[in-house]
Amino acid sequence: MRRQAKWLLALVILLFLVPAQAHHGWVGGETIEIEGTITQVRLGNPHGEVQLDVDGETWTVEVGQPWRNERAGLAEGDLAEGVELRVSGEHAGERLLKAEQLWIGEERYVLYPGRI
Template sequence: MARRITGRISTAVLAAVLVMPVAALAHHGWRWTAGENISLTGLITAVRLGNPHGLVAVDVEGEPWTVEVGQPWRNERAGLTDADFAIGREIRVEGEPDAAASRRVIKAERLWFDGQRHELYPERD
């Protein structure tokens, strides 16, 4: 009996390990985006910066959006610091939204704080 349970657990763990990279690949990169840019402006309500990329929650006229920003090195290269992402601060974002219109997620290409533009992906221009 214990051997059968151990075998089932091993099979479940193996299946999870094999599926996780596929899910990660489906999300990272640009394949999940709509393929054209939009622009939105709102107030930052929450922030999680770090790897593999930062996530910023933004209130856009009462609609919650999740903004995917760059990795720490990409943000730094764009002239951004963690302090730029202060809760309550206004942010303007230009980038590609999720291909599923019901999901309010945008992968940022450019950010503006106080009118100053920050290019996260200059190689995409």
């Protein structure tokens, strides 16, 4: 009976961990690069998001948490409405990109060094 309870507990824990990893991790989509103008910004936890106008289509770009953006060298105001942005990252859904690195002008910012 005790062994069954341990297996059941392990299974329950596993069931909770898999969706969390799928949400926060990369799921093996292709790496793409897009370029456009920022139209909306929401920075904060669990990660920031910018809306990017790419040839008339709105893309959602997930950027890092505030500490990760700062560590990459982004300063307050770098990700703002009207800024031209080039982004490379994981294509995670219809017009959704998880940013791994981005460029503002010629300046490159690496958000996830282990991914590139």
